[in-house]
Amino acid sequence: MNPAARALRLSYQVIKDPWTNLKRKYLPFPELNQSIDINLKHAIMWLHMTHKVTNYRGSAAAFRYSKGWEPAYPETTGYIAKSLFEYSDFSSQKKYFDEAIAMCDWLIEIQKKDGGINEGSIKDRSRKPSVIFNTGMVMLGWIEAYKRTNDMKYMKALTKAGDFLEEIRKDDRLWLKHCYQNILHTYHSRVAWAILELHSLSQKQGYLDTALDIYSWVLSQQKENGYFENCCFEKDYRTCNTHGIAYTLRGLLEGYKILHDNRYLESVIKTSEVLMRKFEIKKFLQTSYNEKWKPIVDTECLTGIAQHSFIWFKIYELTDDIRYLNAGLDATDLLCYLQNINSRSKDIRGAISGSHPIWGIYAPFQYPNWATKFFVDALMLRLKITKDLEERLP
Template sequence: MTHACLLAWKDRLLPRARAPRARLALDAIADWLGRAQDESGCGGVCANYDLQKRHWAGAYPETTGYIIPTLFNYAEHSGRTEFRDRAIRMADWETEIQLSDGGVRAGTMDASTVVPAIFNTGQVLFGWARAFEETQEPRYQDSLVRASDWLVDAQDDDGAWRRFASPFASHRLNTYNTRTAYGLAVAAKVIGDGRYLLAAQRNVAWALTQAEANGWLPNNCLEDNEHPLTHTIAYALRGILEVSVAAGDARGMDFAVRAAKAVAKAQRPDGALPGRLDRQWRASVSWSCVTGNAQMAVIWLRLAELVGEPALTAAADRAINFNLSLMDLNNANLGIRGGVKGSHPLDGGYMRYRYPNWAAKFFADALMLHDNPASIG
């Protein structure tokens, strides 16, 4: 993309009056993630800050894994090199706690159950892959290969993953595991092992066989498959999109565009998405999942870049502006300042009264992708 095109891209996104607040919000989010790491005491990132309990949850291997590339990107974006060091500490911690079979444990470190989970393992691939690219340290390559091999071995012949579901999710068969497939596609690129991309393609192909004509995906929620969260809808769509890009799969790309446009139709005038949608892509709750807003903004921006869809650019702009309007950058409570809440209102049905680290991660990704279309979180 030429410099002139990049400027044109930026000019048609966030209004200029919003740009200073966006930069302040991005820095505040990074600082919040840094505090969440420090509060864990181990190198990982606390899962969330609970406002009611005034308490930081335990470190979360799954989300720490995909926060790693976000902090590498932020360090480059901002010039704050200490966040590169933070990302490396996260990657070291992930390597230290990797299970002997190569998998990554479900849940947070304070959970009593210690079992490997497909989705959680897939998300840490992003962190090990980026850490190896950045440092060329063999330990990250070794962890990446062991985890990727474990995922390939656990995959069923039809491309689905039915074993090793998280015990903390309500369903064992999940189409949002396409985001695990996305992790394998990244591993394939970094390691150069085509088996990983083939496994990723098989999972996406399986997910597409489940899809309904309007782009709806069944088995796509942590709790309620009839009214899935925009959070898990976005997980599934991002996985299908990125694996299809990596594989040059036009069918998967077409599906991602169709489904992303369907989600955009549910967007409210204020930019928020309803937190849950039904199989006709209609709102089924009044509250918004702030994480889902950020994730869909990333998807809309990616598609706008890839296929040139101005309406999706506008949808991303509205979602980013809505999330910016929720940010508290001056609160004396450091668990709130710079954090991104789970639901709006705060007592909504997702991560009620909590500020999850993945909401912060995805909104940081959206803000950076807005500034630099070449950045992928």
């Protein structure tokens, strides 16, 4: 899309989004016109597009109305590769496996000497240091690649990354010096998940100790009402956004699946119960909340909604509590409703915007690749669950 086309398209979106919200407020929520598979296909095609625009060297961070395509983003490329592996299994299409492998190979190329992955986009590689979270997220991609290929190059990269994470904890237990913005983040539970997976593959005790220590700190940050302290992205913020909360919960949930420690699942449910209720009452989940769960802004972070819908589906699978299935269905219906699948421009067709309306506080005026990635994860899980449910019907 050239700048004029982007400006035109943005003007249209600025009018369309409030109109969509009016309809949501005053009309019954419509049934989807198409099957969910179509939404999933469009989302996957858009993720492919993010890879294609970088000449297959990582997934572009986002499509922005202001500048067009962003450079590749190592952190999200790591976990997008994981989704593509899963989609390849789901759809039995090998091309997505190859695409995920290409992403993982590129990530090995850009791994820093210390074993970590730099903060920011690939353009920042030489001037930005390795950070904890980005390293962990890339590990998730390599773990999937190794599990599927047994290729030692992935294990080598993983060990380097795992050793980096373990090493820097020796005089900095909570990784404070290597954190984004030099503040603690509960969403490092996702890094603990990656390290735990690596421990399952390598059996190195140090990895397990690191993961358990991080998990225990994350649990200690949860308040009685389910709110997490230190769950923000930026310095001086005293609010949690739904994206960061979902990161934290997903890390704990995966930790529970590996360790079977009930405290992790209880913690996930405690917070999810609050957000699920909020979403189900209004079919709307605000972007961020203060420690009393009062919303701070009135716009939605679609990335967070996609991530929470995945978590709600998982809770349903683990507990059989059908309210969580309902919430997951409602949330994915909403995202399908807001996904643009009819645009003539391939740059946005199939993508999920950072915020709704488009000018919202989280990732405004753009389509970040991770929003669509989490949407893809949620849709795949939804299709699996509904298929199982239909097979159980008489």
